[in-house]
Amino acid sequence: MLYRTAGQFKTSYKSDMALFPVRQDAVLLMVILGFAWVVFPLTASEFAFQTLLIPILIYALAAQGLNILTGYAGQLSLGTAAFMGVGAYACYKLVTLFPWMNPVIAILLSGIFSAGVGVAFGIPSLRIKGFYLAIATLAAQFFLVWLFEKWGWLYNYNASGAIQVPNLDMFGLYVAGPQASSIVQYYVVLAVVTLMTLLCINLTRGTLGRSWKATRDMDIAAELIGINLMRSKLTAFAVSSYVVGVAGALFVFMWRGAAEPNLFDIPLSFRILFIAIIGGLGSILGNYLGAILIVGLPVMLGTVPQALGLPISSATVEHLNIMIVGALIVFFLIIEPHGLARLWALIREKLIIWPFPH
Amino acid sequence: MLNDIFIKPFADMFAAPDFLLQVLWEGLVSGILYALIALGFVLIFRSSRIFNFAQGIMVVFAALTLVGLHAMGIPAWISVGLTLAVMFVLAVTIERVVLRPLVGQPDIILFMATIGITLFLIGFGEIIFGGENKVMITEELGIPTDSVVLEPWGGLLILEQKDITAVVVAGLLVVALLLFLGKTRMGRAIRALGDDHQAALSVGISLQTIWVLVWFIAGIIALVTGIAWGARAGVSFALEVIAYKALPVLMLGGLESITGAIIGGLMIGMLEKLFEIYWGQPLMGGNTETWFAFVLALIVLLFRPQGLFGERIIERV
Numbered sequence: 001m002l003y004r005t006a007g008q009f010k011t012s013y014k015s016d017m018a019l020f021p022v023r024q025d026a027v028l029l030m031v032i033l034g035f036a037w038v039v040f041p042l043t044a045s046e047f048a049f050q051t052l053l054i055p056i057l058i059y060a061l062a063a064q065g066l067n068i069l070t071g072y073a074g075q076l077s078l079g080t081a082a083f084m085g086v087g088a089y090a091c092y093k094l095v096t097l098f099p100w101m102n103p104v105i106a107i108l109l110s111g112i113f114s115a116g117v118g119v120a121f122g123i124p125s126l127r128i129k130g131f132y133l134a135i136a137t138l139a140a141q142f143f144l145v146w147l148f149e150k151w152g153w154l155y156n157y158n159a160s161g162a163i164q165v166p167n168l169d170m171f172g173l174y175v176a177g178p179q180a181s182s183i184v185q186y187y188v189v190l191a192v193v194t195l196m197t198l199l200c201i202n203l204t205r206g207t208l209g210r211s212w213k214a215t216r217d218m219d220i221a222a223e224l225i226g227i228n229l230m231r232s233k234l235t236a237f238a239v240s241s242y243v244v245g246v247a248g249a250l251f252v253f254m255w256r257g258a259a260e261p262n263l264f265d266i267p268l269s270f271r272i273l274f275i276a277i278i279g280g281l282g283s284i285l286g287n288y289l290g291a292i293l294i295v296g297l298p299v300m301l302g303t304v305p306q307a308l309g310l311p312i313s314s315a316t317v318e319h320l321n322i323m324i325v326g327a328l329i330v331f332f333l334i335i336e337p338h339g340l341a342r343l344w345a346l347i348r349e350k351l352i353i354w355p356f357p358h
Numbered sequence: 359m360l361n362d363i364f365i366k367p368f369a370d371m372f373a374a375p376d377f378l379l380q381v382l383w384e385g386l387v388s389g390i391l392y393a394l395i396a397l398g399f400v401l402i403f404r405s406s407r408i409f410n411f412a413q414g415i416m417v418v419f420a421a422l423t424l425v426g427l428h429a430m431g432i433p434a435w436i437s438v439g440l441t442l443a444v445m446f447v448l449a450v451t452i453e454r455v456v457l458r459p460l461v462g463q464p465d466i467i468l469f470m471a472t473i474g475i476t477l478f479l480i481g482f483g484e485i486i487f488g489g490e491n492k493v494m495i496t497e498e499l500g501i502p503t504d505s506v507v508l509e510p511w512g513g514l515l516i517l518e519q520k521d522i523t524a525v526v527v528a529g530l531l532v533v534a535l536l537l538f539l540g541k542t543r544m545g546r547a548i549r550a551l552g553d554d555h556q557a558a559l560s561v562g563i564s565l566q567t568i569w570v571l572v573w574f575i576a577g578i579i580a581l582v583t584g585i586a587w588g589a590r591a592g593v594s595f596a597l598e599v600i601a602y603k604a605l606p607v608l609m610l611g612g613l614e615s616i617t618g619a620i621i622g623g624l625m626i627g628m629l630e631k632l633f634e635i636y637w638g639q640p641l642m643g644g645n646t647e648t649w650f651a652f653v654l655a656l657i658v659l660l661f662r663p664q665g666l667f668g669e670r671i672i673e674r675v
Binding site: 129142270320324326327333 | 459
């Protein structure tokens with residue numbers, strides 16, 4: 001009833017291909033955006049900002065970057081965290097070399113470095129496919145993390161070997177560093193994420209996105225119908241690494257506040273891969289659903305034993321968390337291998353025809 | 359600079375051949391362990407096209423179970439038997455709960471499922487056995503712990519007996535496995551399933567039985583690897599890291615080839631040690647072992663996309 005599409009006629013190609021051919025989708029999105037931009041900031045506590053809202057947005061953005069590569073262009077990558085690291089370290093170098101630079105501009109620029117590195121490690125994809133490529137991306141993962149540790153210039157030769165986010169201000173307001181308030185950081189993250197999502201949606205709908213999808217579905221066939229595979233694969237690596245790099249810069253500058261090289265180790269890569277796969281490969285919405293699940297679940301599980309008054313040590317809770325997340329991954333893969341986004345698509349179909357059975 | 363890269367390392371090698379041999383031996387021993395883990399991967403990949411990421415954690419899990427059972431006062435060899443039983447139960451459970459509902463799904467989904475299994479086993483293992491480092495029951499299993507000292511060219515070469523044991527046992531295991539796959543009914547069924555699922559099913563080979571069998575064999579390999587590695591470095595979840603090393607081995611050797619896994623493992627084990635000692639530590643600040651194997655495999659793959667011994671990839675539209 002609520003989702004009836006009857007009566008919404010498309011009279012031109014343009015309206016048929018619009019971003020939201022169904023009016024209710026647009027309304028729903030406006031409601032969600034309203035919550036994200038107005039309601040959450042007004043009501044959320046410091047705890048909610050730091051453990052839920054900001055990380056969910058950042059993880060969703062990183063997953064979105066990975067999804068472009070894996071979900072749209074079909075190139076499995078296990079090195080996401082390293083590219084996040086490139087973004088973070090590039091951003092750190094930018095703000096320390098050019099202190100006058102606007103931090104948001106620095107974050108957006110740092111993605112370019114990550115994109116460059118991404119293209120370099122994407123070149124083997126022209127010859128290597130499938131799981132072989134996945135392992136090849138691990139080369140990027142391990143090599144880059146090693147480089148973050150050994151190349152002193154990257155962290156300005158400080159003794160701890162970690163990067164520490166300095167206080168950065170924009171129009172007289174601290175946006176990063178120890179003095180920044182959560183709400184400002186939340187708005188910066190939200191703005192960047194919204195911008196990136198808009199970019200991703202439109203890229204994946206356009207010529208480039210279609211050539212990625214063709215490459216994913218069968219690359220030889222795509223080549224035969226005249227798609228330049230090299231361009232398609234390398235642009236996928238570039239765009240994906242750009243988005244991931246921006247997410248990495250946000251990850252350190254807007255959330256963690258400091259980073260050691262091993263922060264960007266392989267567990268982070270897998271975390272983001274989980275988000276992309278549980279959310280749904282080849283879907284933008286899925287990244288958000290996956291991030292909500294993967295980030296929100298441990299927070300929820302952490303509060304359950306306290307609420308029930310069970311005397312469980314925090315170490316046990318952490319191990320239980322790992323175990324439950326593992327089990328849930330398997331569970332979700334079994335009930336819906338195409339991810340939460342597909343689940344939503346099915347629900348939406350049902351809503352459109354409801355209350356009729358067909 | 360050029361001298362440091364191209365001449366000095368080789369001069370060092372010739373100046374101290376005994377040290378070179380020692381380095382190669384260390385590399386060989388770790389290479390054997392990489393090869394064993396890679397073998398577990400290959401077996402499962404061949405019979406089911408599942409890229410089993412959980413092989414590394416199975417090694418840890420098997421070793422922890424063995425040590426844990428022994429700590430409860432059960433004699434060493436009975437613990438080994440019980441651990442094998444646990445690995446069998448694990449294989450059946452994984453097949454029943456995880457793999458059976460996912461038959462026919464795309465490769466990446468099955469791959470993710472094995473990562474899910476990995477996380478589950480990490481959490482489960484830490485709760486049951488605790489996260490601290492444990493000592494492998496080397497002596498109780500009758501593995502000698504002395505070392506053999508050789509003096510080639512008046513130098514010094516120390517071979518630990520437990521390493522020698524590991525190499526011998528690994529060799530025997532590989533021979534046994536090759537015989538099993540080549541000569542027995544079950545082994546041929548495994549290979550048939552690897553060649554063509556549907557054809558194998560149509561001549562009456564049971565997919566379920568074979569999958570359980572293959573995962574169980576992978577479990578046995580995991581136990582052997584766990585004992586061998588645990589004897590060197592203790593048993594802890596840090597062992598899981600070596601599982602990542604098996605991945606470049608697979609790339610280098612080819613995902614389907616048992617010979618490839620073994621030769622790839624030995625090559626990577628020795629070359630990464632050589633590189634670390636002669637180039638990594640003096641020139642690059644050390645710890646190059648984390649990535650060297652991957653970069654090496656990547657370079658090889660650029661020339662042979664299916665690895666050194668993998669099945670030639672033929673693509674049709």
